[in-house]
Amino acid sequence: MIKTETKKTKKQIIIEEAATLFREKGYSATTMRDIAAKVGVEAASLYNHIKSKEQILSKICFSLADTYTSKMNLIVATDDTPIAKITELLFVHIEINAMSSPLASVMNDEWRHLTEPERSEFLDQRRTYENQFISIIKAGIADESLIDMDPKIALYTMLSSIRWLQHWYHANREMEVDSLKNTIISLLLKGIQNK
Amino acid sequence: MIKTETKKTKKQIIIEEAATLFREKGYSATTMRDIAAKVGVEAASLYNHIKSKEQILSKICFSLADTYTSKMNLIVATDDTPIAKITELLFVHIEINAMSSPLASVMNDEWRHLTEPERSEFLDQRRTYENQFISIIKAGIADESLIDMDPKIALYTMLSSIRWLQHWYHANREMEVDSLKNTIISLLLKGIQNK
């Protein structure tokens, strides 16, 4: 079969519907029959397209993890200032968490239901990403564009601060994405205090 | 039986062990038999102390929600400046998320498995809390101690930024809690950018 890019494969549809359910109810509380009903098919028919329930989760986690990884590699390769790099990375996180589907919620909250060896692979990939991010923060501290602080705390606080978007934003679409971006970035760079 | 405060009731033990498991594996993936094994008892014996699995979750969510609510009421009643109030509230959040048991994780991540009417009650209580917090932020914007920004974005970003502690901190106990507090508060008030 020729795969055109306009038409989604059934596998993709299954993964997307599953992701929506995983975000709503969590991985464990979502049954194959739930997913099948959303797709419009019997539960057993899902297995013509996917190998197992866990493979669906795996595909979700790694597809988004790969997106983050490749973005990071692009940004690392530039000779932007540390602050410019961080700003760009935060843009990526905001965009993915605010806009992109339920994938972000699922990757962030349900990865722990992966079994070995996928679980370790996922954590390795995440650790690599975090280390790259921390190097950028350290470079910013070194050239004194950032205040002297624990880079790990700074990283986790920044990344964590964006996570609420994945739960809240799709219910509050009235906010403009660009103003959202600017508000959050300004908050993280300059804080909330006046002067 | 006389309830002394030094000795935990079996019900409390069950709830604590359950909370640990709910944080590790999630509510749905935790079975009554898992909990029973941790308590050192058969699954059926749990029902001499608790009414249902969901009641355990309910107790966890509301006990911590009540802690937040009463802290908020204390702080609202003072005549501190908005920034002082916000700082104090953030201290509370940091302390609870970093120190206090698995309750925080469970309340934050597993409340959606509550069924009605508990689910709505919980959400009502949370909304009330958030509205009180937002009022404080608005007061700070009004007296120009805070920069002019969307109070909702500021609130969610700040509260969300602290959540990583519940997942990460108990694995990284070497950090001092006080320095952790100060770093995060400074980051949120003044940002990461130098000058």
Add this chain to the structure above:
DNA sequence: TATATTAACTAACATTTGTTAGTTTTGAAT
């Protein structure tokens, strides 16, 4: 049209799940 592959279906499976029933053990108060 004939053929071969893809993907749907029904039926059933072996486990696992939360929970109840009924019984025995424990331990404190009389």
Add this chain to the structure above:
DNA sequence: ATTCAAAACTAACAAATGTTAGTTAATATA
């Protein structure tokens, strides 16, 4: 020592779960 309630136990349940087997319908290729 006897009593009685609290709390443990064993056994079992009905429902739900992920998945497989076997079969039929749909669709693309020859």
